[in-house]
Amino acid sequence: MRTPDELRADRRLAINGGTPRFDELPYEESGIARSAADTVAEIVRSGRTVHWGGGPYSKRLEEQFAAYTGRGKAFFHSSGTAALQTALFALGVEQGDAVALSDSGFVASLNVIYHLGARPVFLPTDPTTLLCVDDVSAWVEGHDIHTSLITHFLGNVADVEAVHRTAGSRFLVEDGGQAHGATLRGRPVGSFGDIGSFAGSHKKLVTAGQGGLNVYDDEQIDWRMRTFAHHGKSGNFEGVFPGYNFRGGEMEAALGLAALQELPERVAARNSTARALTDAFAEAGLRTIQVAPGLDATPAWFDIAVVLDEEWDGHRDWLVDALTAEGIPAWAYPALISMPWVEPWMRERGWWGEREQHLAAVETALWNRVLVLGTQMSPEDAKRVATAAADILTR
Numbered sequence: 001m002r003t004p005d006e007l008r009a010d011r012r013l014a015i016n017g018g019t020p021r022f023d024e025l026p027y028e029e030s031g032i033a034r035s036a037a038d039t040v041a042e043i044v045r046s047g048r049t050v051h052w053g054g055g056p057y058s059k060r061l062e063e064q065f066a067a068y069t070g071r072g073k074a075f076f077h078s079s080g081t082a083a084l085q086t087a088l089f090a091l092g093v094e095q096g097d098a099v100a101l102s103d104s105g106f107v108a109s110l111n112v113i114y115h116l117g118a119r120p121v122f123l124p125t126d127p128t129t130l131l132c133v134d135d136v137s138a139w140v141e142g143h144d145i146h147t148s149l150i151t152h153f154l155g156n157v158a159d160v161e162a163v164h165r166t167a168g169s170r171f172l173v174e175d176g177g178q179a180h181g182a183t184l185r186g187r188p189v190g191s192f193g194d195i196g197s198f199a200g201s202h203k204k205l206v207t208a209g210q211g212g213l214n215v216y217d218d219e220q221i222d223w224r225m226r227t228f229a230h231h232g233k234s235g236n237f238e239g240v241f242p243g244y245n246f247r248g249g250e251m252e253a254a255l256g257l258a259a260l261q262e263l264p265e266r267v268a269a270r271n272s273t274a275r276a277l278t279d280a281f282a283e284a285g286l287r288t289i290q291v292a293p294g295l296d297a298t299p300a301w302f303d304i305a306v307v308l309d310e311e312w313d314g315h316r317d318w319l320v321d322a323l324t325a326e327g328i329p330a331w332a333y334p335a336l337i338s339m340p341w342v343e344p345w346m347r348e349r350g351w352w353g354e355r356e357q358h359l360a361a362v363e364t365a366l367w368n369r370v371l372v373l374g375t376q377m378s379p380e381d382a383k384r385v386a387t388a389a390a391d392i393l394t395r
Contacts, residue, residue: 001309001394002393007392013325013326014322015318015322021327022328022384022385022388023327024327025328026327026385031203031204031206031376032209033255033258033259033262035262039057039258040254043251048250049249051250053226054076057253057257061253062074062213064257065213065260068188068260068263069190071216071217072217073216073217073222076252076253077212077213077214077246078210079201079210079211080177082212082229082244083199083212083213086225087214089116090214094117094118095116096119098140099113099149100145100163101120101121103124103337103363104130105336106177107336110336110339110342119349120342121140121143122356123136123139123163125335125363128289128292128293129289130307132151132163134159134162134163137168139359145170146170147172148160148167148172148173150175151177152174152178152179152189154301155302155303156291157189157291159184159295159297160174160184160192164193171194172195173193173194174189174195174196176198177199177204178204178302178303179300180198180300181263181267182297182298182299183298189300194216195216198215205267207259208252208255208256209251209252210252211255227240227243228243228244229246270301273301273377274301274304274382277383280382281386281390284387284391285394286306289305303374305371308369308371308393310369312368312369322392326392328373328385328388329374331371331372331374334367335366335367338360373386373389
């Protein structure tokens, strides 16, 4: 792999004044099901796009998504973040409760812990899979873990059962926001936790434009979740605790329903693109993330990540800009524990110590070397841009 200094000095790169490899970024599929256009238009013409307690399309989406994941119930939210927040609230997470959180994930999972006043107990990332390590016992020592919130990040599949067991947590929430259609031990992701939580936003496999879904079995969870997401009101009148307006709309539900019908084909297409990306990178000797060795799991790849050499720590953001300038749609994710507001917030509450300081350094050094390309393009475009990216990095 070429060094950062070598690339910064390469005048053939567009970021350094050269000619871009491609005229524009490749087309990336948004995930919106065009087949729902007429249904959405009918909803608009009806004059009613949202219903207290959920409209007919929302209820249909809940029924079908619950059936798909093998759960008894589902609740459609206005966003994936809303779904995560109601999930933790429904399980009784309160101020100061310890929530074990995979540092491998999207910031929404951390934000909901903050807004509930809970204490995040960050769990380290396996650099082979970019998922939470399976055995987290050493990282939760001294904590009474209320809930484990574990993300199937990038469409890869975490062994949530192992994490839940070694964390000793009372409850498990699976964040499957990027992993619709993935399986673990022959079962759909989202079917293992007390609650499985999914996002329906842009580029997701079950895209609703916005929206999020929680799946579960327990009646009390259902009541707490729906009450919290309807302004804290039980029924139409009584406010039993402070809540939010988190219920999903009918247009979004119609989009989600249409996408759900196409889910097997969508997963196959994303995984085909993922193979094109990984094959091109592997041919150049670059390391991409993998399913955990020996784990019976089938991913539904959302992104493919390349883990760069250690010398790229501190230069990754420049590389993302350089590749984008070439017409290569590169992206990056931060270590959640190293978000700039996290340490001051945790120090103020007496939650930041040597363990957090050490983990932040290790996680930052890893995630500062992670480069991702999305699977929302065709396999042909994926091969084209991955081959170009690999050539830039290794020639």
